[in-house]
Amino acid sequence: MDKRFKPLSPVEELQARRALADELAAYPCMPIPAVIRKIRATLRLTIGEYAKLCGVSARTLQDIEREESSPTLVTAEKLLRPMGMAPGAALKPRQR
Numbered sequence: 889m890d891k892r893f894k895p896l897s898p899v900e901e902l903q904a905r906r907a908l909a910d911e912l913a914a915y916p917c918m919p920i921p922a923v924i925r926k927i928r929a930t931l932r933l934t935i936g937e938y939a940k941l942c943g944v945s946a947r948t949l950q951d952i953e954r955e956e957s958s959p960t961l962v963t964a965e966k967l968l969r970p971m972g973m974a975p976g977a978a979l980k981p982r983q984r
Contacts, residue, residue, distance in 0.1 A: 893932045904930050909971065920975065921955050924967050928953075931970070942966045 896904060908930045912923060928938045935953070939946040943966050951957040952967070959967065964975040 896932070905971070912971070912973070916976075919955075920959060920964055920967075921953055923973075924949070925953050927968075927971050938967075938970075941970060 908927065912918065912926070918926075928935070931938070933941065935949050936946045939949040942949070944963055948957075948959075948963065949967070952959050952963070961975060968974060
């Protein structure tokens with residue numbers, strides 16, 4: 889837990905997760921780095937803690953959040969898993 893914040897009660901944490909899920913559902917085209925940053929900040933985790941939780945290196949997570957590198961599909965899946973999400977794409981319909 890990021891020491892800059894007072895720990896949340898279980899009820900507060902559940903409310904924060906629900907609000908985050910609603911916000912992310914409202915903006916399905918949000919870039920993956922922004923989604924990951926928002927998830928990590930809402931869960932009040934440091935980069936190291938979130939990286940360990942997801943099974944990726946802290947450096948990889950840091951580079952993705954700063955948009956210095958793009959995550960592979962496998963890495964994106966690992967980073968979105970704590971919120972029960974998976975990467976997806978919104979496809980524009982073909983014009984005939």
